[in-house]
Amino acid sequence: MHILATEGLTKRFPTVTAVDQLSVTVGPGVTGLVGANGAGKSTLIKILLGLLPPTGGAARVLDLDVTSQGAEIRRLVGYMPEHECLPPDVSATELVVHLAQMSGLPRTAARERAADVLRHVGLAEERYRPIGGYSTGMKQRVKLAQALVHDPRLIFLDEPTNGLDPRGRDEMLMLIKRIGTEFGISVLVTSHLLGELERICDHVIVIDAGRLLRSSAIGEFTQATQTVTVEVDEGTEPLAARLAERGQTVSQQGRMLVVKVLGPETYDMIRDATADLDLCLIRLEQGRHRIEDVFREEVAGV
Amino acid sequence: MSEIYDIGYRHYDGPRLGPGYSTRALTLHSLRGVFGLGRPARSKIIPFALFVIMLLPAVVNIAMMALAQQRGIAYSGFAVVMQAVVAIFLASQAPAVVAPDLRYRVLPLYLSRPVSIVEYVSAKVAAMTVALFLLVAVPLTLVYVGELVVDMPGPPATGEYAGALLMALVLAVLLSVFGLALASFTPRRGLGVASVIVVYLLSSASVPMVYGIFAESGNESAASWAWLLNPFWLVDSVQSWLFNTPPHSIEGTYPNGPASAVILVVLIGIGLAALALRYRKAAAR
Numbered sequence: 001m002h003i004l005a006t007e008g009l010t011k012r013f014p015t016v017t018a019v020d021q022l023s024v025t026v027g028p029g030v031t032g033l034v035g036a037n038g039a040g041k042s043t044l045i046k047i048l049l050g051l052l053p054p055t056g057g058a059a060r061v062l063d064l065d066v067t068s069q070g071a072e073i074r075r076l077v078g079y080m081p082e083h084e085c086l087p088p089d090v091s092a093t094e095l096v097v098h099l100a101q102m103s104g105l106p107r108t109a110a111r112e113r114a115a116d117v118l119r120h121v122g123l124a125e126e127r128y129r130p131i132g133g134y135s136t137g138m139k140q141r142v143k144l145a146q147a148l149v150h151d152p153r154l155i156f157l158d159e160p161t162n163g164l165d166p167r168g169r170d171e172m173l174m175l176i177k178r179i180g181t182e183f184g185i186s187v188l189v190t191s192h193l194l195g196e197l198e199r200i201c202d203h204v205i206v207i208d209a210g211r212l213l214r215s216s217a218i219g220e221f222t223q224a225t226q227t228v229t230v231e232v233d234e235g236t237e238p239l240a241a242r243l244a245e246r247g248q249t250v251s252q253q254g255r256m257l258v259v260k261v262l263g264p265e266t267y268d269m270i271r272d273a274t275a276d277l278d279l280c281l282i283r284l285e286q287g288r289h290r291i292e293d294v295f296r297e298e299v300a301g302v
Numbered sequence: 303m304s305e306i307y308d309i310g311y312r313h314y315d316g317p318r319l320g321p322g323y324s325t326r327a328l329t330l331h332s333l334r335g336v337f338g339l340g341r342p343a344r345s346k347i348i349p350f351a352l353f354v355i356m357l358l359p360a361v362v363n364i365a366m367m368a369l370a371q372q373r374g375i376a377y378s379g380f381a382v383v384m385q386a387v388v389a390i391f392l393a394s395q396a397p398a399v400v401a402p403d404l405r406y407r408v409l410p411l412y413l414s415r416p417v418s419i420v421e422y423v424s425a426k427v428a429a430m431t432v433a434l435f436l437l438v439a440v441p442l443t444l445v446y447v448g449e450l451v452v453d454m455p456g457p458p459a460t461g462e463y464a465g466a467l468l469m470a471l472v473l474a475v476l477l478s479v480f481g482l483a484l485a486s487f488t489p490r491r492g493l494g495v496a497s498v499i500v501v502y503l504l505s506s507a508s509v510p511m512v513y514g515i516f517a518e519s520g521n522e523s524a525a526s527w528a529w530l531l532n533p534f535w536l537v538d539s540v541q542s543w544l545f546n547t548p549p550h551s552i553e554g555t556y557p558n559g560p561a562s563a564v565i566l567v568v569l570i571g572i573g574l575a576a577l578a579l580r581y582r583k584a585a586a587r
Contacts, residue, residue, distance in 0.1 A: 049414050051585075071321075071416045072416075075415075077414075079414035081410050081414075083407055084406065089345070090341065102324050103415045104323060105318065105319075106319060106323075151313050
């Protein structure tokens with residue numbers, strides 16, 4: 001079943017086309033939406049929330065049409081904006097209870113849900129203090145809590161790791177993974193950093209200038225190209241030449257050679273080639289392949 | 303002995319109520335905000351101090367009735383006499399209702415829920431209207447209760463009291479629509495306070511000037527229109543037309559007929575249109 005699907009979705013602003021003929025489907029689980037700043041991620045989320053009418057094409061969220069059933073969609077999804085959106089003079093508890101009521105939860109249920117959700121995102125006693133005194137990490141947690149409080153079936157997280165330090169980033173990512181698995185809530189999370197998404201996503205969609213570059217399961221991304229990194233003391237060029245001769249795909253990156261793994265024979269060939277050339281092998285390392293590299297290749301290919 | 307269990311994430315399968323409920327909840331939340339309830343103590347000082355000031359003449363009125371068998375401020379003139387306090391209340395509290403959501407960009411959190419922009423603005427206007435109505439109606443009611451208890455000679459002024467309550471509601475609608483529109487165009491709180499108070503001062507100060515110019519040239523009927531420049535006298539003139547109460551202008555009379563009522567309706571319409579424009583822009587952000 002599709003959580004959301006778009007068909008030729010287009011959004012044109014007077015000066016720029018933010019989303020361009022986008023056709024993509026998203027299944028349950030955690031899906032990453034990746035693109036540089038200004039790639040159209042936030043615009044896409046606003047369209048999917050039914051807040052921005054598309055110029056062309058169609059989109060369905062939880063099998064509801066975004067142009068005609070926006071209110072029903074907003075009842076069933078949660079949204080964490082990219083920008084700061086918290087009033088400083090109320091406490092996290094009061095804000096989250098209030099926003100739960102805005103989603104239609106009766107007051108007592110809203111209180112219970114708010115307490116539950118704030119505990120899940122890791123806000124303890126400080127939740128009774130005014131938000132103005134919170135750190136960036138705590139504010140991001142409150143923003144996440146308000147998106148979860150009405151137990152949505154799908155949440156849109158717009159750049160949830162923005163402004164966090166490395167540790168806060170890790171905690172936020174783990175939390176998002178838990179939401180997708182333990183909580184059973186589907187997640188669409190945007191980021192301009194691919195590295196952090198590959199740790200938590202089941203599926204990644206890459207967009208650039210509003211166009212779909214790629215949409216595939218995370219496994220395909222990392223399996224697409226296996227490489228091995230070779231470092232020798234001297235004679236990098238002869239080795240590269242020798243390997244290329246034998247039909248290997250070799251590229252030089254600084255002092256290192258990156259060799260595409262075609263099969264187990266690639267490793268044998270590298271071993272034999274270094275031995276034949278009598279080179280001093282310093283490093284032979286399984287390529288720590290990141291989807292970032294795939295992204296780079298694809299952007300280069302476009 | 304007690305143990306803490308991690309019961310994990312629990313789904314919610316209880317009721318999800320409709321937009322009517324959310325709008326009411328937002329109205330109540332905003333109304334609490336006007337009086338600083340659920341906020342730090344310093345947010346409560348100004349609204350409650352002004353409320354107490356509004357109650358003082360009511361207490362004096364009751365004392366006069368009890369001790370000297372004399373009426374103080376008439377019900378119909380209470381809002382006009384106390385207009386400065388009501389205006390300060392509007393100026394200081396209208397920004398608290400609309401400004402934070404604009405300034406701190408909380409609005410998207412509402413709009414990503416099943417709350418429409420129309421419901422949002424309606425709830426805000428309703429909250430400010432109720433607050434201003436309470437500010438005027440509570441002292442009036444106190445005096446009326448006092449009048450019944452003291453048992454003044456002659457029949458109680460029930461009709462005038464009821465009329466004054468109705469006009470308090472009309473005044474509250476006019477003031478809140480305008481106050482919120484002004485405050486929403488100036489999301490910084492201090493600016494919002496200043497803009498509302500400046501508009502009120504201009505409207506008040508222009509009355510004697512315009513009135514003086516026309517009165518000196520002997521044009522009394524033209525001068526009477528000057529009173530309508532100020533919202534409190536405008537509403538008083540509508541009251542005078544509807545209920546035949548004596549005008550509470552400082553001197554002279556109001557223009558005859560329903561003209562002031564028409565102006566009042568037009569002004570409320572302009573205020574609502576300004577709010578609609580402002581929030582359509584804010585929602586698109």
